[in-house]
Amino acid sequence: MSRPGFVLEVDDRTPPLLVHEGLGFRLEEFPLGTRVIYPPEPIASIADVDGAIRDALLDPVDSEPLPALLFPGMRLTIAFDDISLPLPTMRAPDLRGRIIEQVLTLAAEKGVDDVELIAANALHRRMSAAEIKHIVGERVFRSFWPQGALYNHDAEDRDNLEHLGLTEKGEDVEINKRAATSDLLVYVNINLVAMDGGHKSVGIGLASYKSLKHHHNAKTMVNSRSFMDHKHSEMHSSAWRMGRLIKKHVKVFQIETTVDNNIFPKPYDFLMKREWEWSIKDQASALAMRRGLAIAPQKLRHKMFHDLRSVYGLTGINAGEVEAVHERTIRKVHEQQRVKIEGQSDVVVMGVPYLGPYNVNSTMNPILAACMGLGYYFNSYLGQPVVRQGGVAILYHPLDEGFNTLTHPSYVDFYEEVLAESTDPAVVGEKFEQQFATDPWYVHLYRTSHAYHGVHPFYMWYWIAHALDHLGDVIWVGGDRRAAARMGFRSASTLHDALEMASSTVGGSPSITYLHNPPHLLADVR
Amino acid sequence: MSFWRDTVADVRQVKRGWRWGHRAQVPRSAEEFVPPASSSIYPNDWSRTPWAAAAREVAQKVGLEPVFRSQVRTQVSGLSVLDGLTGPVIFVANHASHLDTPLVLLSLPDEWRRRTAVAAAADYFFDTWWRAVGSSLLFNTLPIDRRGGTLSATPGEVLGDGWSLLIFPEGTRSTDGYLGSFRMGAAYLAVEHGVPVVPIVHRGTFAAMPRGVSWPSRGRRQLTIRFGEPLVPGEGESARELAPRIKQAVARLLDEEETDWYASLRRSAAGQTPDPAGPDIAQWRRIWTSSQSPAVGPDRPRAWGR
Numbered sequence: 001m002s003r004p005g006f007v008l009e010v011d012d013r014t015p016p017l018l019v020h021e022g023l024g025f026r027l028e029e030f031p032l033g034t035r036v037i038y039p040p041e042p043i044a045s046i047a048d049v050d051g052a053i054r055d056a057l058l059d060p061v062d063s064e065p066l067p068a069l070l071f072p073g074m075r076l077t078i079a080f081d082d083i084s085l086p087l088p089t090m091r092a093p094d095l096r097g098r099i100i101e102q103v104l105t106l107a108a109e110k111g112v113d114d115v116e117l118i119a120a121n122a123l124h125r126r127m128s129a130a131e132i133k134h135i136v137g138e139r140v141f142r143s144f145w146p147q148g149a150l151y152n153h154d155a156e157d158r159d160n161l162e163h164l165g166l167t168e169k170g171e172d173v174e175i176n177k178r179a180a181t182s183d184l185l186v187y188v189n190i191n192l193v194a195m196d197g198g199h200k201s202v203g204i205g206l207a208s209y210k211s212l213k214h215h216h217n218a219k220t221m222v223n224s225r226s227f228m229d230h231k232h233s234e235m236h237s238s239a240w241r242m243g244r245l246i247k248k249h250v251k252v253f254q255i256e257t258t259v260d261n262n263i264f265p266k267p268y269d270f271l272m273k274r275e276w277e278w279s280i281k282d283q284a285s286a287l288a289m290r291r292g293l294a295i296a297p298q299k300l301r302h303k304m305f306h307d308l309r310s311v312y313g314l315t316g317i318n319a320g321e322v323e324a325v326h327e328r329t330i331r332k333v334h335e336q337q338r339v340k341i342e343g344q345s346d347v348v349v350m351g352v353p354y355l356g357p358y359n360v361n362s363t364m365n366p367i368l369a370a371c372m373g374l375g376y377y378f379n380s381y382l383g384q385p386v387v388r389q390g391g392v393a394i395l396y397h398p399l400d401e402g403f404n405t406l407t408h409p410s411y412v413d414f415y416e417e418v419l420a421e422s423t424d425p426a427v428v429g430e431k432f433e434q435q436f437a438t439d440p441w442y443v444h445l446y447r448t449s450h451a452y453h454g455v456h457p458f459y460m461w462y463w464i465a466h467a468l469d470h471l472g473d474v475i476w477v478g479g480d481r482r483a484a485a486r487m488g489f490r491s492a493s494t495l496h497d498a499l500e501m502a503s504s505t506v507g508g509s510p511s512i513t514y515l516h517n518p519p520h521l522l523a524d525v526r
Numbered sequence: 527m528s529f530w531r532d533t534v535a536d537v538r539q540v541k542r543g544w545r546w547g548h549r550a551q552v553p554r555s556a557e558e559f560v561p562p563a564s565s566s567i568y569p570n571d572w573s574r575t576p577w578a579a580a581a582r583e584v585a586q587k588v589g590l591e592p593v594f595r596s597q598v599r600t601q602v603s604g605l606s607v608l609d610g611l612t613g614p615v616i617f618v619a620n621h622a623s624h625l626d627t628p629l630v631l632l633s634l635p636d637e638w639r640r641r642t643a644v645a646a647a648a649d650y651f652f653d654t655w656w657r658a659v660g661s662s663l664l665f666n667t668l669p670i671d672r673r674g675g676t677l678s679a680t681p682g683e684v685l686g687d688g689w690s691l692l693i694f695p696e697g698t699r700s701t702d703g704y705l706g707s708f709r710m711g712a713a714y715l716a717v718e719h720g721v722p723v724v725p726i727v728h729r730g731t732f733a734a735m736p737r738g739v740s741w742p743s744r745g746r747r748q749l750t751i752r753f754g755e756p757l758v759p760g761e762g763e764s765a766r767e768l769a770p771r772i773k774q775a776v777a778r779l780l781d782e783e784e785t786d787w788y789a790s791l792r793r794s795a796a797g798q799t800p801d802p803a804g805p806d807i808a809q810w811r812r813i814w815t816s817s818q819s820p821a822v823g824p825d826r827p828r829a830w831g832r
Contacts, residue, residue, distance in 0.1 A: 003559050015543035027539055110795035274559075275662075276552050283540050293535050 004441045005040040005339035005521060009033060015275045019284070020518065021396035021478055022364060024293045024299040025271070027286070027493055034512040035345065037386075039521035041511035042260035043336050045313025049095070052317050053102050056255065060320030061328065066103065068112035069184050069253060077182040078103060079153075079206055079412055082121040083131050084357035087257060087518075088194045089119035091309035095257050096188045097137030099317075103186055103255075106139065117150040120187070120205025123446070123453035124358070125391065125407050126152040131361070145513045155208045155453065156443050163210075164249050167241040171214040175246065176206040191329045193337070193380070194228040195518055197256050198326035199243020200236065209437055209455060214238055218425035222469050228522055230330075243322060255319040258332040259312035261519035266309065272519060298401075305354040306308060306361060310335040337522040341386065344525060346510030347502055348387035349495070350377045352397040353518055358452065358460070362407040365484040367415060367460050369397045375463030376476065379514055381523045388512050390472040392502040394495065399476060407450055409437075410442045415486065425465040425490035433458050472505040516526035542547050548640040550742055563603050568652050570669070573662035574689065579640065585664050586631070586639070588770045589717065594628050597742040598734055600634045604753035607724060611756060613641060616723045618712050618772055620780075620802075623696035623731035624814075625749070627665050628690055630726060633751050640684055642690040643745075645681060647697070651693020672696040681711075685719045695772070703732035704804030705776070713769035722756035723768070729820045736817070749817045754779045777802040783820070831832070 008014070017036060017446035030036070046052045056282045057066040060161035070076065080096045083089065100117065107115060117136065119127055132150065133141040143196075153176050154160065162180035164173040179185050179202065187205075191197040204212065215238035223234040232237035246252065264271045268289075270282035278286070293301055316332035318325045354364060356372040364372070373395040376383065387393060403412045433455060436442065442454025469475075469487075475498040476484045479491035492498035502510065515521065542576060552560055572578055631639050638641055648669035652658045661667040668680055681691060693715075695708040715724045721770040734747035754775050761770050777799045784800075793799050804812055 001561075003561070006559055007555070008553055009555040011553050011555070014553040016539055027536075027543065028541075029543070274556065276550060276556065278544065283544055287536055287540055290536055291529075293530060294532060 009037040020353035056119040063320035072111035074183040345513040346506040371460040374467035388489040568658035619726035625731040705802035725754035727779040
């Protein structure tokens with residue numbers, strides 16, 4: 001039986017609480033009275049996954065069954081979420097592969113020959129063959145990869161982009177040509193958090209920079225309150241307008257899945273348990289892991305965490321019309337992640353873990369760490385932020401992983417040149433975005449190597465625009481001082497030092513809320 | 527050096543945070559989310575075999591009693607009530623501390639002590655094998671399911687085998703030293719098996735070693751224990767009728783502790799026995815009063831005062 005998420009109030013009986021910090025964690029003793037938000041435990045999952053997939057395809061929402069949409073001679077395109085989902089990576093077989101196999105089985109029965117599969121990576125890095133194979137499975141990979149019919153979306157391939165027109169607000173809608181000109185576009189998603197899915201899948205995942213810049217900018221991001229609530233998010237409103245325009249040009253059959261939050265397999269399962277329920281074995285594991293990490297070289301620590309594969313349970317699958325499907329998906333996501341909280345606090349504490357959507361098999365550089373804390377975690381709310389306007393965010397991360405020049409080359413220049421000039425999202429966007437977005441070297445690396453697009457670090461910085469606008473101060477516990485200062489933040493050695501530093505902003509006895517994630521939680525703040 | 531220093535600091539933090547050597551605690555705000563205890567209860571029928579009884583005799587006489595006497599002082603009254611009894615009986619006592627069980631057992635005459643088993647919460651004393659073995663061997667405990675509200679079949683069998691039972695009808699230790707509500711188990715067993723109930727009250731254990739403390743406080747605190755007249759279930763008397771009589775007997779004994787035997791009898795006859803649940807005052811005042819050890823006179827006349 002899954003227990004709901006709840007708000008713990010730290011008292012004299014509370015043991016030290018686990019806080020993630022990059023490639024490690026610490027056990028923190030929070031001040032008495034601190035609120036700690038725990039996500040719900042993994043909800044019930046579906047035992048017969050293949051049966052559930054078949055049912056969803058044959059009995060979709062507001063759509064004809066998939067077999068009725070398939071016919072000989074048609075152009076069928078299957079797009080799917082890239083490696084940024086789920087987090088951590090799913091242990092094989094990946095859900096997307098299992099769904100795609102069933103879609104292809106139906107297509108083969110209907111005699112469909114013209115099939116292509118596209119990873120909807122937008123401006124994310126191209127995935128390697130091994131990464132794609134992990135997602136789609138060996139059978140699909142063997143059938144399509146050698147023929148060039150399974151590939152990454154290329155947002156810079158002008159010949160293979162289709163401009164579908166402008167929305168009522170004048171936004172360009174430009175997506176992958178193959179997808180736009182198909183008789184049927186099947187999209188297979190994994191809806192890890194509430195901001196994923198819906199019209200964001202095709203409208204963003206298969207789009208070009210020309211289209212993305214309309215909602216990926218500082219102004220839109222500041223007015224997305226929050227990203228996890230698509231009805232109150234400017235970014236999603238824009239994506240929804242685009243999605244409705246896309247619908248007029250191409251038939252989209254959306255398949256959305258939700259998974260439980262069973263993210264840490266054994267022997268790391270203690271990382272998900274409530275600390276006061278830790279057995280002797282859990283305590284020993286925590287101690288052993290902490291001491292082991294203390295002497296392990298960075299490379300080994302990185303391998304230890306990044307080799308971790310999660311055994312998710314499928315909690316829901318819906319297929320059919322995009323918006324109708326997404327409503328059902330969101331309900332399931334809320335069931336797994338939503339926690340009701342009464343009122344805001346002066347300080348919010350967040351532990352930034354080793355992994356975010358943009359450093360799978362790569363490094364969590366300082367910009368990505370900021371994006372994870374102040375972008376994802378800060379914005380993971382419904383209603384209002386966990387911390388009050390003018391409050392303080394205290395984050396844990398060493399900010400010392402450096403930059404991976406294979407995957408994040410433009411981040412290096414963004415960090416060294418752009419942030420040295422300004423940390424204001426609006427200013428850096430205005431002044432530098434175009435230059436990075438059109439730089440031929442970055443475009444070349446994006447198209448031919450495994451690099452994030454040149455403009456991507458700007459998007460990360462826009463992600464945190466709402467937090468920067470809302471917060472009075474940001475302090476990193478255990479963070480590299482120079483890295484924190486470069487991003488316009490401060491660092492402290494301990495939580496108590498951080499609270500001391502925060503006292504000039506929020507006073508000497510602030511109310512504190514610690515968001516105990518991962519696993520991911522969605523704070524429903526009343 | 528730094529690595530070892532940090533290792534020591536980590537171990538200390540975990541030791542302190544998870545209360546090594548003590549029972550784990552749940553933060554108050556998380557109590558409602560604690561999952562039900564596992565139903566695995568370790569059987570302990572072996573603990574009433576002759577070999578286990580012999581081992582227990584050694585453990586109690588050589589280990590428990592000297593330690594107990596070195597930490598607290600006791601004054602026992604009313605043991606003469608046992609003279610006319612042959613056993614088995616059900617001893618019923620108020621419950622304020624883990625000292626209660628050794629106090630009662632070590633106050634009993636040896637022949638009674640050797641044939642007395644202690645009803646103990648299965649979810650507390652029988653959740654791990656080592657706790658089950660330890661408590662069985664030292665105190666002759668037997669598991670009672672207190673969550674379900676009914677006693678398992680085991681206590682009846684134990685009574686049937688001629689063992690006396692010590693039951694704390696409150697089901698848990700008092701949080702402020704005063705008497706809580708009584709459960710029906712003792713009365714039910716007494717009626718079912720036709721055995722007398724011997725009420726017992728004791729004072730001072732809350733002051734000496736309340737909840738959350740694992741060793742008696744320093745200074746050899748005074749404990750008192752008083753045995754009351756046995757209550758024999760009447761012909762056709764139900765457990766529901768016997769239960770209030772038991773509670774009244776305990777309340778009168780508590781009154782006797784405060785006053786004297788005759789005064790408590792008169793007040794009982796007049797229906798004026800003080801409520802054993804204590805006065806309706808602030809919690810801290812209740813704890814404050816209970817944390818005073820009882821004052822007693824010398825056990826026997828002394829030639830010279832100390």
